[in-house]
Amino acid sequence: MSLLITGGLGFLGLQTASALLRRGVVWSPLFKQPVSIKKITLFDIPAAISAGAASVPKELREDPRVAIKTGDLGEEGIAAELIDDDDLSIVHLASMVSGDTEADPDRGWRVNVEGQRALLEAVKASAPGARFLFTSSTATLGPVPEGRIADDSTKLLPGNTYGFHKAVCELMINDYARRGWVDARGLRLPVIVVRPGAPNAALTGAWSTVVRDPLKGLDVTIPIPLDARLPVASYQTVVGSVAAMLNEVDGRALGADRTLMLPSLSLSVAEMHAAAQSFAARHGLPIGTVTSREQEVATRIVRGMGSRADGARAVSAGLPRDESADSIVAAYAADYVLPKLQTSSTS
């Protein structure tokens, strides 16, 4: 079977591709069970090649099953070209992020909403019944009143345009699934931490920055308050959830509401940094400082997202979860910090 990952050259796309290739199998709509992956297409915008090429891991670059394609999902015909196998699964990660969408809502509509619609139409036409995993966001929830915790029954009242688009996409996959056109399912992702490399335009990047950069010994300044609190999950947990949603979760069991809120921890920027400090102390590493220089728009957008989310339905469905800020930092460090220390100590 084939696997298509849109936004495939982004950090999460590459992590997902690596994890699924290690696993080797993904659920096949033709054989109704997990079968060997013959091809993974990583689709992204042309700009992602120059931005991401350096970060495409060697094991992906050298794997003959991996193909890279670029284009604009909003363009006529592109989606149809991508659905080139009637035995495939799709992980649809491609999206304009929150800051860019707020700045250019028209382009956001075209990429985030019309892009998904084109893809679903292509699946409906050429690979009906294929599993289609859409990654939504807790930005769909909007601000949740103090003392209440959002769960899968919470009405979606997004506080930014990005959340509006993601909420539309959730409604869209419900309708395509209800009509039996696509075996669509969604994961409502919290802030994903700890992202390595350079920050993207997501305002939620601060939750990664305050771990990543100080652990490199750098002092950082962030545009939002230190007590800003959002639901977060490690990329390891997210990738594990994507794999479970593709292989193990029965779409019919999801009912009319096909998007599960991913289990998450409600953590402030300050708490993420504290976990990094504690990690640094345990390993005798230097640690940079974090300063907040609040920007009004950034602060308003971040405050307009829900700060807590209850992923009970996802837990029942068997999806994994993180333990603590410390476990999240440790998992990141195992991938990106400790290997470098070993390299430098052996060199």
Add this chain to the structure above:
Amino acid sequence: MSLLITGGLGFLGLQTASALLRRGVVWSPLFKQPVSIKKITLFDIPAAISAGAASVPKELREDPRVAIKTGDLGEEGIAAELIDDDDLSIVHLASMVSGDTEADPDRGWRVNVEGQRALLEAVKASAPGARFLFTSSTATLGPVPEGRIADDSTKLLPGNTYGFHKAVCELMINDYARRGWVDARGLRLPVIVVRPGAPNAALTGAWSTVVRDPLKGLDVTIPIPLDARLPVASYQTVVGSVAAMLNEVDGRALGADRTLMLPSLSLSVAEMHAAAQSFAARHGLPIGTVTSREQEVATRIVRGMGSRADGARAVSAGLPRDESADSIVAAYAADYVLPKLQTSSTS
């Protein structure tokens, strides 16, 4: 100021135009108070002219303030042409109905979703801050579990494509309002009864048919079960609510969720018909019978809508409500049945 009514040649559009012209004033974004209406544009698809021309009331046809324009909202440039005054209000009723949208979801998306988006973009560009009233539907709610009543905090999980499109439009007006581009507000309409004239493709037409046709002495057959139950409101209440939303409700008071669920009564087809029987008995009129010959798709769609809805937030905002099935039938009869009886008894 000018008033634009899309779907203006439909039953509700004509009723709204008549009611607002009788009132004479509508809120002006320029003067920040209700001022005289200089022009009402009734916009509709070309087919509505032939279908609706006969039903355009004489007082509208002869009123020099009334202009009729036709076109396709999905077509490039049409929306911009319609927003031809920086001092205007918009009542956006145009929509493909439930049966048509289920049958042709692509056209539904273009008309229901992209049509509203084009209109909002035109308002944003040429009349920023104008009041824009969108009519949503209780079809956005989907089936509500037995024993629970949907209200404005209920998550939207529509059970048909029409409800999906209306839910997207609700999210859309929230975003345009949040950004201050349009003073958008929405009314989530229940089934509107009693519609005179020929039925349209809405599956909810049965709630009107079982009153209207038997009161003409006709026996009718409907495609859904007699115990099918939906939230309903009289067109008189809906028109009163539209006028209140345009003139009296402060958009800021609506908060992040700009759509109010209209107050409604949960009535079955059988209860509507019983009220017609009772009215006929009181006035010594003949009354036709109602037979159900259930069609599977129609029944499934109607069962997939919420059967009850709580309009408490709208009541707080001062919107009107109906008393009973009997009061709804009496109000319809006062407009369409009793005048004819008088005419025939005097002739």
